[in-house]
Each structure stands twice: as structure tokens, then as C-alpha cells.
Amino acid sequence: MAVKRGNRLRATAVAVAVCGVTGTVACGTGEGDRLRSDAEAIVDTGVTGVQARATGPDGASESVAAGVADVGTDREVAPDGHFRIGSVNKTLVATVVLQLAAEERLSLDDTAEEWLPGVVRGNGHDGRLMTVRQLLQHTAGVHDGDYPVRGGSAERYRESRHEVYTPEEIVAAAMRGAPDFAPGEGWSYSNTGYVLLGMVVERVTGRPWQDEVEARILRPLGMRDTTWPGDDPGLPEPHANGYTRFAPGEELVDTTELVDADASGGYVSTTADLDRFARALFDGTLLEEAERAELTGTVPVGEDDTPWEEAGYGLGIFSRALSCGGTVWIPSGDQIGYRTRVGVTEDGRSSVVVSMSTQLQDSAESALAQEAAATELIDNALCAEDG
Numbered sequence: 001m002a003v004k005r006g007n008r009l010r011a012t013a014v015a016v017a018v019c020g021v022t023g024t025v026a027c028g029t030g031e032g033d034r035l036r037s038d039a040e041a042i043v044d045t046g047v048t049g050v051q052a053r054a055t056g057p058d059g060a061s062e063s064v065a066a067g068v069a070d071v072g073t074d075r076e077v078a079p080d081g082h083f084r085i086g087s088v089n090k091t092l093v094a095t096v097v098l099q100l101a102a103e104e105r106l107s108l109d110d111t112a113e114e115w116l117p118g119v120v121r122g123n124g125h126d127g128r129l130m131t132v133r134q135l136l137q138h139t140a141g142v143h144d145g146d147y148p149v150r151g152g153s154a155e156r157y158r159e160s161r162h163e164v165y166t167p168e169e170i171v172a173a174a175m176r177g178a179p180d181f182a183p184g185e186g187w188s189y190s191n192t193g194y195v196l197l198g199m200v201v202e203r204v205t206g207r208p209w210q211d212e213v214e215a216r217i218l219r220p221l222g223m224r225d226t227t228w229p230g231d232d233p234g235l236p237e238p239h240a241n242g243y244t245r246f247a248p249g250e251e252l253v254d255t256t257e258l259v260d261a262d263a264s265g266g267y268v269s270t271t272a273d274l275d276r277f278a279r280a281l282f283d284g285t286l287l288e289e290a291e292r293a294e295l296t297g298t299v300p301v302g303e304d305d306t307p308w309e310e311a312g313y314g315l316g317i318f319s320r321a322l323s324c325g326g327t328v329w330i331p332s333g334d335q336i337g338y339r340t341r342v343g344v345t346e347d348g349r350s351s352v353v354v355s356m357s358t359q360l361q362d363s364a365e366s367a368l369a370q371e372a373a374a375t376e377l378i379d380n381a382l383c384a385e386d387g
Contacts, residue, residue: 032062034384038377039066039354045369047358048252049077049240053271054381055279057349063271069240069357071252078238082225082268083355084258085340086333089265090194094136094316095281096201096212098291106204108133108294108315112140115200122175130183132200135193136315137299141181142193146173150260151336151361153246154253161336162259164231170195170262187299187313191264198263209263217286221276226269233257235268240357242337248362255337255359265335271353274342278331282348296329296346307371324383334359339370343378352381 039050049067065077100106112120112127112135120127125142134140148170150160174192181188201209210228218226227236234257243252260266280286287295298312298319305311308320318330331342339359344351354374360366 032064034380035062035377036064036066038373038380039064042354042356042370042373042377043067045373046245046360046366047356047370048243049357050354051077051079051081051083051240051271052352052354052377052381053079053275054352054384055275055350056384061272061275067240067357069238071241071243077240077357080225080238080270080272081355082227082236082239082270083340083357084235084242084260084265084333084335084338085267085269085274086265086335086338087191088269088274088331088333088340088342089263089267090316090333091281091331092213092217092267092277092316093194093197093201093209093263094295095286096209096216097132097136097197098287098294098315099216100201100204101294102288102291106132106200108136112196112200115203116196119171119199120175120196124178125175132197133294133315134183135190135197135200137187137313138189138193139185139187139299140183140190140193141179141186141188142190142196143174143177143179144188144190144192145177147191148173150258151244151246151255154244154250157244157246157253157255157336161255161257162233164259165262167195167199167262171199187301187305189305191262194264195262201263213267217277221273221280221285223269223273223276226267226273226277229259229261229266229268231259231261233259243358244337245358245360245362245366250362252358258336260335265333271355274331274340274353275351278329278342278344278351278353279348281331282329282344282346284348307368308375322382323379328378328382330378339374341374341378343382345382350382352378354378 039052042050043066051065053063055061063079065079069075069077130140151157198209241256244255296314298314301311312319322328328343333340339356342353
């Protein structure tokens with residue numbers, strides 16, 4: 001459903017707070033009021049709906065929701081709603097690869113050719129020269145220019161939202177373009193690189209990569225609301241509809257339906273499940289110390305590649321400085337209609353998840369305003385203990 005311009009979505013229309021079951025944070029506390037206010041500030045940038053969940057060092061959690069789930073009915077946003085996590089998927093895949101490395105079933109220094117002989121070839125691509133580590137860190141130079149685009153315009157979205165591509169088709173499309181750079185000679189975000197990693201996991205284990213995510217992460221952590229959609233374009237209930245503004249002056253387009261699930265992005269989850277995953281990633285539950293060191297070994301990310309100053313990228317995860325000092329680790333994901341940001345401290349004791357059910361693609365200013373509001377929410381939540 002499209003929305004007429006001028007139909008202002010007021011954050012104050014819905015602002016729901018629920019106390020976390022893991023602790024005794026009281027609804028209406030100062031910290032909870034700040035989280036709610038920050039969620040409303042995101043809605044004020046033009047986002048239709050927001051869910052946010054913050055967990056402190058004592059394990060107490062608070063969730064808030066703001067905006068509306070359906071602009072046609074003003075349905076409230078559920079604080080436990082489902083959403084597409086986009087490239088947070090990459091952090092799940094990286095975790096599986098690091099576990100396999102710890103089990104000595106593969107090495108991060110193995111080449112792509114060793115596991116996928118003959119697959120990464122053509123127009124200068126050479127799997128013999130790129131490693132698993134480089135694929136994880138986006139330093140392999142794998143061309144992403146021909147990655148299937150299901151958006152870009154309202155027309156393209158409607159035409160392509162149910163298109164299905166195999167991993168082999170995605171990789172073949174990438175091989176038709178020249179590499180972005182020689183392996184190890186630069187940094188360029190590559191969805192195709194993670195499609196290749198999914199193929200590597202399947203070759204190593206004999207099972208689809210998502211089965212390994214299920215067995216190694218989702219089931220052990222009790223992430224029951226995190227699901228692999230496959231070719232299903234819908235979302236489980238409850239969920240907020242996803243909206244996209246593709247161009248200046250255009251109406252918001254309901255972009256809830258989508259078939260876009262591969263190792264680079266695709267899982268559907270909730271703020272509670274992603275919060276549990278983020279903390280387990282750093283508290284020793286999922287990775288031992290050596291693997292966490294690999295995860296957090298970063299390379300610089302160019303100023304044009306992220307909206308965050310002096311950002312770094314580890315293995316499947318961004319890092320940046322917190323406004324109050326220290327580092328926040330950010331599993332981050334954008335997928336048509338949804339934008340997800342997760343922030344977690346390196347000890348895994350404090351975390352925050354924010355899901356936005358809108359992508360503002362009409363201008364750089366709109367996108368940056370949305371990002372800045374989400375960044376402020378994360379900083380305020382993680383810096384609260386210092387206050």
C-alpha cells in the first residue's frame with residue numbers, strides 16, 4: 001500500500017513499553033523513557049514503525065515500539081514483531097565459519113578454490129588467490145555489481161519481488177564483471193562473497209548452510225522466532241509492514257512481500273532473538289577467545305562505505321566508536337522495507353537492537369537522518385551505564 005505525501009506518521013500515536021522477562025527494569029523509568037523517546041525520534045525522520053530492545057549488564061531488558069505497523073489502518077507496532085534482518089545474516093554465517101575453523105574442519109586461510117574448485121573464475125576472478133578470511137571480511141574483491149536487485153524503483157520491486165535465484169546463478173552473474181580489486185588490496189562490501197561462503201559451509205559439512213545456523217546457533221540459544229523463509233515472500237505474525245520510498249516526491253510503497261534469502265541475507269527474526277544472539281556472540285557461549293579475536297580483527301572501512309566515522313569491519317561485523325568512549329560492535333542489515341541495527345559491547349554484557357520497518361532511499365539526506373537517529377538510540381542505550 002502506498003501512502004500519500006503529507007500523511008504524517010506521528011511517533012506519539014503508538015509508544016508501547018514492556019518490561020523484559022530477564023530482569024526487573026521498570027516501565028516508565030528514566031532509561032526506558034529515553035529509549036522510547038529515541039524510538040520516536042527515528043519515526044520523526046519518516047520511518048513508519050520502530051521496535052527497540054536494550055539489555056543492561058544486569059541482564060534486565062526493556063522493549064519499546066513506536067509509530068504504526070500499517071499506515072492504512074494505524075495498527076500498532078508489536079514490540080515482539082518479526083522482521084527481515086538483512087545482512088545481520090552475515091554475522092550468523094561468520095559465526096558458523098569460525099566454529100568450523102575451531103573444529104579444524106576448515107582454515108580461514110584456505111582458498112576459495114580448495115572448497116569450490118573452478119567456481120570463482122572468469123574476467124580476472126581467481127579463487128586460488130582469495131581466502132575464506134578475505135571473503136568474510138569483504139577484502140577478496142569479489143564483484144557485486146551484478147547481484148540481483150529486487151529494488152531500486154517501485155516498478156522494479158513489483159516486477160522482481162518473487163524472483164528466485166540459486167547461489168550458482170548469483171555467483172555466475174558476479175563472474176561476468178571484473179573484480180573490484182586484487183584479493184587483499186582493498187575493501188568492498190560483497191553480498192556475492194557471502195553467497196560463496198554459504199557454498200563453502202555446505203561443501204565442508206554436507207548440509208545447507210542454514211541447517212548449520214539452525215543446529216549451531218538458533219536451537220542452542222532458543223531463538224525460536226528466527227526462521228529461514230526460503231521462497232516464502234510473507235512474514236510471520238505479528239509483524240509491521242515494511243515500506244520503502246524509492247525516489248524524491250514518491251509515495252511510500254508497501255514492500256513487505258519479498259523473496260530474497262541467501263547466505264548474504266534472508267533470515268526473519270525478532271529483537272529478543274537478535275539480542276540473545278549478540279550477547280552470546282561475545283560472552284563465550286558461541287565462540288572461544290581465539291575465535292572472538294578473529295571475529296574482531298578489523299580492517300578500516302572507507303568514509304564512503306558507511307555513515308560511521310572511523311568504522312572497521314571484522315569477520316561479518318562492523319565496529320565503530322561509542323560517543324561515550326569504547327567500541328560498539330554492530331551486526332547490521334538492510335533489506336527492502338526493513339533496516340536493522342544491533343549494538344553490543346565486546347564483553348557481551350550490554351546490547352541493543354533496533355528494527356525500522358522503512359527504508360528511505362529517496363535521498364542521501366533522508367537515509368543519513370534515519371541512520372543518525374538509530375545511531376543515537378544505540379549510543380544512548382549502551383552509554384546509559386556511564387551516566
